[in-house]
Structures are given as structure tokens and as C-alpha cells.
Amino acid sequence: MNRISKISYLFAIYLFLYAPILVLIIYSFNDSSYSLVWQGFTFRWYENLLQNRELQIVAVHSLMVGVLAATGATAIGTLAAVCLYRYKFFGKKLLHALIFILIISPDIVTGISLLILFSTLKVPLGFWTLLLSHITFSIPFVTVTVYSRLTGHDKNLFEAAKDLGATEGTIFRKILIPLLWPAIIAGWLLSFTLSMDDVIISFFVTGPEFDVLPLKIFSMVRVGIKPEINALCSVMFGLTLVVVLIYQLVTWKKQS
Amino acid sequence: MKKDKVFSTFSTSVIWFWLAVFALIPSFLLFVTSLLMQGDNELVRLQLTLDNYFRLFNANYLRVFLRSFALAGTCMLGCLLLAYPFSYIVARMPKRYKGLLLLLVIIPFWTSSLIRSYAIVAILKTHGILNSLLLTCGMIEKPLQLMYTNTATMIGLIYTLLPLMILPLYASIEKLDLRLIDAARDLGAKKYQVFYKVLLPLTMPGILAGCMLVFLPAMTLFYIPDLLGGAKTILIGNLIQNQFLAARDWPMGATISVALTLLMGLVLFIYWLCYQRSKEPQYEPHQ
Numbered sequence: 001m002n003r004i005s006k007i008s009y010l011f012a013i014y015l016f017l018y019a020p021i022l023v024l025i026i027y028s029f030n031d032s033s034y035s036l037v038w039q040g041f042t043f044r045w046y047e048n049l050l051q052n053r054e055l056q057i058v059a060v061h062s063l064m065v066g067v068l069a070a071t072g073a074t075a076i077g078t079l080a081a082v083c084l085y086r087y088k089f090f091g092k093k094l095l096h097a098l099i100f101i102l103i104i105s106p107d108i109v110t111g112i113s114l115l116i117l118f119s120t121l122k123v124p125l126g127f128w129t130l131l132l133s134h135i136t137f138s139i140p141f142v143t144v145t146v147y148s149r150l151t152g153h154d155k156n157l158f159e160a161a162k163d164l165g166a167t168e169g170t171i172f173r174k175i176l177i178p179l180l181w182p183a184i185i186a187g188w189l190l191s192f193t194l195s196m197d198d199v200i201i202s203f204f205v206t207g208p209e210f211d212v213l214p215l216k217i218f219s220m221v222r223v224g225i226k227p228e229i230n231a232l233c234s235v236m237f238g239l240t241l242v243v244v245l246i247y248q249l250v251t252w253k254k255q256s
Numbered sequence: 257m258k259k260d261k262v263f264s265t266f267s268t269s270v271i272w273f274w275l276a277v278f279a280l281i282p283s284f285l286l287f288v289t290s291l292l293m294q295g296d297n298e299l300v301r302l303q304l305t306l307d308n309y310f311r312l313f314n315a316n317y318l319r320v321f322l323r324s325f326a327l328a329g330t331c332m333l334g335c336l337l338l339a340y341p342f343s344y345i346v347a348r349m350p351k352r353y354k355g356l357l358l359l360l361v362i363i364p365f366w367t368s369s370l371i372r373s374y375a376i377v378a379i380l381k382t383h384g385i386l387n388s389l390l391l392t393c394g395m396i397e398k399p400l401q402l403m404y405t406n407t408a409t410m411i412g413l414i415y416t417l418l419p420l421m422i423l424p425l426y427a428s429i430e431k432l433d434l435r436l437i438d439a440a441r442d443l444g445a446k447k448y449q450v451f452y453k454v455l456l457p458l459t460m461p462g463i464l465a466g467c468m469l470v471f472l473p474a475m476t477l478f479y480i481p482d483l484l485g486g487a488k489t490i491l492i493g494n495l496i497q498n499q500f501l502a503a504r505d506w507p508m509g510a511t512i513s514v515a516l517t518l519l520m521g522l523v524l525f526i527y528w529l530c531y532q533r534s535k536e537p538q539y540e541p542h543q
Contacts, residue, residue: 020372139275197368
């Protein structure tokens with residue numbers, strides 16, 4: 001293959017990946033409700049979004065669950081990575097396997113398993129069930145991110161700290177946390193986007209009084225396409241872009 | 257020494273507790289539910305039966321399973337054919353471009369697949385961008401009916417899952433020692449021989465990983481056929497969702513999920529076997 005055909009192939013794939021999103025963003029500024037013809041530039045749909053109380057509540061719900069779930073998952077996932085790396089304990093191999101299974105298992109199975117758990121325990125579906133489920137499906141991703149950062153380190157460091165009288169708790173606070181900081185942030189960001197984007201699991205484990213953004217978009221899209229949804233999706237895409245760039249910055253520093 | 261135990265005991269028990277309550281017990285309950293019967297007033301009747309598993313062999317269910325497999329397989333092949341040349345070209349680019357090119361693949365990977373499916377809807381609609389574009393160019397005379405067809409579902413699935421194929425492929429092609437290709441060429445191998453005998457076997461782990469990451473979710477992303485395929489394409493994901501929400505037959509929904517999990521386990525096992533084989537040395541000793 002010559003150079004030009006190579007570059008045009010790359011271009012075609014990028015076009016395939018980005019064209020739909022770009023079209024969405026462009027049309028979120030189009031001053032027309034139905035027509036595809038360009039009617040002029042407007043911020044009307046974004047203003048409508050800002051005035052839509054219902055959507056605001058749903059957006060706040062999503063952000064709240066996203067932040068709390070990411071924080072919880074990061075705390076537990078980091079502990080899991082450290083345990084897997086440092087300690088010998090009952091069922092260690094099983095834990096390794098379980099984390100792999102949780103990553104690979106289909107969202108729909110995770111979703112309905114949790115739904116059955118909550119209905120067996122008679123827990124009403126809503127904020128708490130959603131939060132617990134989001135923490136659960138994010139944990140393995142944090143563990144994998146943090147674990148891969150741990151394996152690069154010299155184990156003698158921990159031996160030295162121990163010889164100097166540090167307890168395990170001190171080692172965790174004074175050595176592991178600072179060392180793992182970039183991976184912990186990366187894990188948090190990954191959990192946050194996973195939580196903000198999840199449709200399938202949330203679909204099963206939340207109740208009617210606690211709606212989240214992806215589910216709201218899903219039900220809106222099924223009814224029909226409105227310019228407000230274009231605006232909303234553009235905002236969410238922008239948010240993801242910011243998170244990815246921060247993530248890249250964090251992991252890029254790690255390499256240099 | 258005793259104080260030392262506190263931290264490790266505490267952290268291991270936190271993780272075990274969490275995963276036991278929210279991963280192991282729910283899976284067990286799912287399995288138990290699949291063995292129960294649908295209740296008249298309550299969701300399930302506490303009576304053990306294997307009936308649901310026999311019902312699974314009903315022609316309607318089997319058809320959905322087969323169609324899901326076929327659709328996911330086609331999607332996997334489509335992604336592989338699109339992604340392999342792409343990953344190869346990117347992996348051989350000058351180093352300073354690679355980072356940026358890869359970042360551009362990672363961004364859609366992080367973006368909500370729901371939003372991206374919605375973008376596809378906007379493009380494919382009868383009065384959507386694609387039709388207007390083709391009409392203005394004079395390539396078609398009346399709008400194509402793309403929405404609510406299998407083609408639309410396939411486009412949506414490939415579009416959503418393509419980054420998951422590109423990333424592992426890129427990782428394995430990038431690791432490849434490119435001098436091997438030159439060496440093969442110097443020794444007189446033709447281009448297709450280089451591909452079959454050198455490139456393909458050495459990048460097999462990446463191909464298998466990518467296929468896995470595309471095939472498994474393709475069967476269960478129920479909102480993509482929902483939005484793009486209308487009611488015509490029912491995937492296993494839609495089937496399970498229907499049992500839980502429309503039919504209110506939780507035991508049957510649980511049974512289909514257990515069957516799906518077993519099938520995936522089987523696919524993973526085959527993947528593992530292929531992976532082991534692909535890692536073995538491939539050259540044959542001289543006689």
C-alpha cells in the first residue's frame with residue numbers, strides 16, 4: 001500500500017468514528033426543530049436544557065451517583081489491588097478469578113442478579129441500590145488499573161520500610177498511596193465515566209423516582225429525536241472529552 | 257507483629273465481604289431463581305423445577321440464540337476486517353503521531369455508547385443526513401429505508417464496538433519485531449506468505465482478545481437493536497429484558513441468563529484453548 005491510500009484509510013475510519021458525533025454537535029446549534037436544513041446558529045436548545053427542571057434533577061442524580069460510586073469503588077478497588085499484591089490470604093486465587101469474571105461478565109447478567117438480590121432482601125429500588133450496584137461493577141476496573149501500576153515496583157521498598165519499623169497501615173499510607181496516586185486518579189476517572197455512561201445495569205436496579213441521565217436519554221430517544229437531546233448529548237460528549245484528556249495527562253506523567 | 261495483622265485482615269475482609277454480598281450471592285440467587293416457577297401474584301413461586309430449562313429448547317428461544325450468535329459473529333468479523341489494516345497502519349506510523357492517533361481511538365471508547373447509537377439514528381433516519389447527502393449527490397432517487405433494519409443494527413454494533421477491536425490489535429502489532437517481515441521478504445516470501453506465515457500467527461493473541469471483547473457484548477447490548485433495529489432484531493439481551501419487564505417471568509429470564517453465562521463460559525474456554533495454541537512456537541524443525 002502506498003502512503004496516500006494508507007492515510008485515506010485511516011481518515012475513513014476516523015470519519016466513521018467521529019462523523020455521527022460531529023453531526024450531532026453541529027445540529028445542536030441549528031435553529032430549527034425538525035428540518036435538517038441549516039436555519040442559522042442558535043443557543044436555543046442549550047437554553048431550553050438550562051430551563052428544564054426535570055433534566056436538571058436527573059443530571060444532578062447522575063453526577064451524585066457518579067462521584068460517590070467512583071469514590072467508593074476507588075477505595076475498595078485500591079485495597080483489593082494492594083491485598084492481591086502484598087498478602088497471602090484465604091481464597092486469593094478465587095478473588096483474582098472473580099475480578100476477571102466481573103469484568104468479562106455481561107452487564108445484563110450483573111444487572112438482573114443485583115435486581116434479584118435487592119428484591120429478595122426487599123430493598124426498595126432507588127438511590128441506594130443504584131449506588132451499590134455502580135460501586136460493584138466499577139471495583140474490578142479500579143483493581144486492574146492499580147494492580148498494573150503496582151507490579152512495576154521494587155518489593156525491597158516495602159521490606160526496607162518494615163525493617164525501619166513501619167506497620168502495614170503506615171506502609172499503605174506513606175508509601176503505597178503516594179506511589180499509586182496516578183493510578184488511583186485514573187481508576188477514579190474510569191469509574192466515574194463508567195457510572196455516568198451505564199445504561200444496562202441502571203435500567204434494572206433503579207426505581208421510577210430516581211432517574212439517571214442515560215436512562216432519561218434512552219426513554220427520550222425512543223419517543224423521538226428532539227434538538228434538546230442533541231444539545232444534551234453534546235454536553236455529555238464534551239464532559240467525556242475533558243475526563244479522557246485528564247486521564248491521558250495523569251497516565252502520561254506516569255510514563256515520563 | 258500483631259498490629260500488622262490488623263490492616264491486612266481489615267482490607268481483605270472488606271473486599272471479600274463486598275464481593276460476596278454483591279457478586280457471589282447475587283449469582284447464586286440468579287441460579288436459584290432459574291429453578292423456580294413463575295408465581296401468580298408474586299414474582300416467583302417457591303417450588304423447584306427444571307421446567308424452565310426444558311422450555312429453553314423451544315424453537316423460538318433457540319432461534320434468538322442462533323440469530324444473536326450470527327449477528328455477534330458478523331459484527332466481530334466486520335470489526336476485525338476494518339480494524340486490522342487500521343491498527344497495522346497506526347502501529348507503523350512515526351512515533352510522534354502514534355500517541356495522538358491512538359488517543360483519537362480511545363475517546364469514542366470512553367464515550368457513552370448510548371449517545372453514539374443515538375448519533376447513528378440521526379444519520380440513518382429516512383430524512384437523515386445520509387439520505388439527504390445521497391439524494392443531493394444524485395446517487396439514489398428515493399430515500400433508503402435504513403432505520404429499523406438488520407443493517408442498521410449491524411452498523412450500530414460495529415460502530416460501538418470497533419474501538420474494542422482496534423486497541424488489543426494495536427497492542428499486539430506494536431510489539432511485533434518488524435525486522436521479521438523484512439527477513440521473511442529477504443528470504444523470498446511473497447507478500448501474502450508474509451501475512452499468513454509471519455504476521456497472522458504472531459498477532460493471533462491480539463486478534464483473539466479483540467474478537468472476545470467484541471463478540472461477548474454484541475449479544476447483550478439490548479438498546480442498540482431497540483433504537484436502530486425496531487422490533488425485528490431480537491438479541492439475547494432483548495429477550496432477557498422482555499422476560500423481566502414485559503412478561504414478568506423472572507424465572508425464565510434468569511434461566512436465559514444462566515444459559516447465556518454458560519455459553520459465554522464455553523466461548524471463553526475456546527478462546528483460552530486458542531490462546532494457548534497461539535503462544536506455542538510455530539516453526540517446524542528441519543528433518
